[in-house]
Amino acid sequence: MYCNKILKNICVIILVAAFTTQSANAFSFIFKKKQKKQDKVEEVITPEEKEKGKKNFSLEECIDYAINNDPNVRISAGNYEVQKSRVGQAKSDYFPMLGFGTGYNYQYSNSSGFTSSSMWRGSSRSNSNGYYQLNASVNQLIWNFGRTTAGINMQKFNRESAGYDLDYSILETVYNVKTAYFAVLAALANVDIFERSVRINSLNYERTKAMFDEGLKSRIDVVNAEVYLTDAKTQLIDAQYQYDTAMVNLKNAMYYTKDKDFLVENTENFDFLRNNYKMQTVEVGTIKKNGETQNGEYSAVLLTSGIQKQDILQNYKFNPLIIELSEAIKTAYENRPDLKSLKMIVRAQEESLKQIKRSWAPEISASAGYNLRYMDSQSNTGFTASANLDFPMINMMDIKYRIDEGKSYLLIARDNVDLSEKNINYEVQRYYLAMRRLEKTIPLMADKVRQTLENFELADGRYAVGLNNFIELQDAQTNYNNAQLAFVQSVFDYNVAREEFKKSMGVR
Numbered sequence: 001m002y003c004n005k006i007l008k009n010i011c012v013i014i015l016v017a018a019f020t021t022q023s024a025n026a027f028s029f030i031f032k033k034k035q036k037k038q039d040k041v042e043e044v045i046t047p048e049e050k051e052k053g054k055k056n057f058s059l060e061e062c063i064d065y066a067i068n069n070d071p072n073v074r075i076s077a078g079n080y081e082v083q084k085s086r087v088g089q090a091k092s093d094y095f096p097m098l099g100f101g102t103g104y105n106y107q108y109s110n111s112s113g114f115t116s117s118s119m120w121r122g123s124s125r126s127n128s129n130g131y132y133q134l135n136a137s138v139n140q141l142i143w144n145f146g147r148t149t150a151g152i153n154m155q156k157f158n159r160e161s162a163g164y165d166l167d168y169s170i171l172e173t174v175y176n177v178k179t180a181y182f183a184v185l186a187a188l189a190n191v192d193i194f195e196r197s198v199r200i201n202s203l204n205y206e207r208t209k210a211m212f213d214e215g216l217k218s219r220i221d222v223v224n225a226e227v228y229l230t231d232a233k234t235q236l237i238d239a240q241y242q243y244d245t246a247m248v249n250l251k252n253a254m255y256y257t258k259d260k261d262f263l264v265e266n267t268e269n270f271d272f273l274r275n276n277y278k279m280q281t282v283e284v285g286t287i288k289k290n291g292e293t294q295n296g297e298y299s300a301v302l303l304t305s306g307i308q309k310q311d312i313l314q315n316y317k318f319n320p321l322i323i324e325l326s327e328a329i330k331t332a333y334e335n336r337p338d339l340k341s342l343k344m345i346v347r348a349q350e351e352s353l354k355q356i357k358r359s360w361a362p363e364i365s366a367s368a369g370y371n372l373r374y375m376d377s378q379s380n381t382g383f384t385a386s387a388n389l390d391f392p393m394i395n396m397m398d399i400k401y402r403i404d405e406g407k408s409y410l411l412i413a414r415d416n417v418d419l420s421e422k423n424i425n426y427e428v429q430r431y432y433l434a435m436r437r438l439e440k441t442i443p444l445m446a447d448k449v450r451q452t453l454e455n456f457e458l459a460d461g462r463y464a465v466g467l468n469n470f471i472e473l474q475d476a477q478t479n480y481n482n483a484q485l486a487f488v489q490s491v492f493d494y495n496v497a498r499e500e501f502k503k504s505m506g507v508r
Contacts (some may be wrong), residue, residue: 057262059181063508066177066254067170076162076169083159090152095223099137099369106130131375138368146354154351167337173253175503179496180250185270186492187243189312192272193484194236199414200477201229208470221470222317228474270494272488312484313446320439325432328505332424335506339420346413353406359399361385362391424504431501438494445487452480 057065067073107129141148189220205225211217247261266272333339364387371382459476502508 053507055260055262057263058266059178060374062181062250062254063174063177065256066173069219069255070169070173071255073166073169073173080162080166083155083162087152087155087159090148090155093141093148093151097139099135099139101135102133104130104132129375131373133374134372136370140366142364144363144365145358147358148359150355150358154355155349156183157344157348157351161341161348164337164341164344168341171337171503171506171508174508175499176253177250178499180246180253181264181267182270182495182499184243184246184250184264185266185272186488187239187246188264189272189488190485191236191239191243193312193481193488194232194239197232197477197481198229198236201225201232204470204473205229216466216499217470224470224474245291252448268319268497269389269498270491272312272491288403296305312487313449316446321435321501325429328432328501329425329428330507331507333421334429336420336424336504337506339424339506342413342417342420346410346417349406349410349413353403353410356399356402356406357400360392360394362389364389391400426502427504431497431504434496434497435501438490438497442487442490442494445483445490449480449483450477452483454479 152206205222209222210219212222229360234344237438251257366385366387368385369383371380371384373380455477457481459468459473463470463473
């Protein structure tokens with residue numbers, strides 16, 4: 001009996017091995033079944049399936065939404081409008097000053113004194129009058145030797161600085177949305193990886209259990225298969241949590257407060273084949289034993305990890321950013337809005353210093369006025385016109401130290417420009433090197449995915465014909481999963497490094 005059982009098992013293994021030689025991706029095992037059926041893989045309900053029918057947001061749509069809803073952008077826009085108003089206020093010094101007034105005046109007087117005979121004889125006299133008066137005047141500044149012009153120019157440069165601050169705020173918003181968007185795509189790719197891992201481990205568990213029932217595998221293989229299946233399910237839950245968290249972070253970067261959720265679309269350099277989260281039903285092929293019918297007690301079924309294989313590299317194209325470092329640095333100096341803002345502050349400080357130095361200068365102005373007085377049915381009118389040269393009160397010590405203060409502010413502004421240029425040079429080089437490193441790393445990581453996949457397929461085939469144990473199979477699968485996760489992380493890191501590099505150049 002014992003020899004017959006061994007002989008029976010050997011025949012089964014030979015039958016399975018013969019089938020695998022006919023199809024490189026087909027490995028089989030034998031298990032007992034009491035009635036005819038087809039095995040189906042349990043469907044996993046994932047975030048995308050739950051969110052069926054929700055709107056897809058492209059990266060550009062997310063950026064537009066964020067720019068329109070980011071309070072920081074609106075604050076910067078408000079500051080720009082404030083500076084525009086201050087330019088108008090500075091120009092108003094050259095606008096005529098108009099004056100207008102009207103009123104009624106009443107005066108009463110009472111007097112007493114001596115008579116002509118020098119005798120103390122009391123006498124008194126009272127007088128009262130009232131009149132209406134209307135006044136209108138206009139005063140026009142003609143020239144104050146450039147003091148007002150310097151003030152106007154200073155406010156213009158402050159306005160330009162505020163405009164560049166607005167551009168930089170938008171640049172920050174675009175960068176934050178892009179990095180959060182890439183994090184969502186990476187989380188989705190990881191969900192795909194772990195979802196397939198659950199399916200593969202489910203098949204491996206069912207296969208190992210059936211082979212154990214036939215005496216082809218030990219009980220420890222069944223236990224290990226069950227443990228790894230539990231781990232895979234836990235990892236999928238964690239991956240879905242990371243996806244949910246990434247979506248919250250993206251909404252926060254967009255300042256998206258609506259109740260309705262949305263889905264994201266792939267980008268040029270994050271174009272993984274997206275799992276639809278609803279794998280096709282596994283069609284189980286059968287091999288009938290010699291002399292047995294379709295309704296026989298034993299059937300050989302095809303259940304292998306190859307059925308669940310979805311190549312993460314399929315359709316993925318890598319498009320590196322082609323630019324020389326010297327050109328990138330030059331572009332940064334020309335485009336960086338924060339650097340432009342600092343340069344405008346330098347110009348504003350130069351004009352402020354001019355205004356201080358001209359504070360001693362006289363002011364040439366012209367004025368005209370009209371007066372109407374109506375009293376006791378009589379009216380008097382008058383018109384005046386004048387040209388004036390007014391010298392301000394001068395405190396030489398005050399002017400000296402105000403000039404010294406203005407010079408100090410000007411030096412600080414120039415040093416800020418110099419510091420910003422040095423930091424920009426450093427940032428561009430650092431992010432350029434990081435981006436180039438990842439450009440070289442990604443193809444190698446892709447090769448590793450292909451290599452670990454091939455190793456996993458070989459290990460799966462060896463396990464199906466009893467040439468290795470479950471631990472060796474699971475190690476191969478773990479290496480394949482880790483290679484995919486590392487590849488996704490490399491693609492994410494590259495996209496972030498690329499956006500950091502573009503931001504360092506002042507490019508959205």
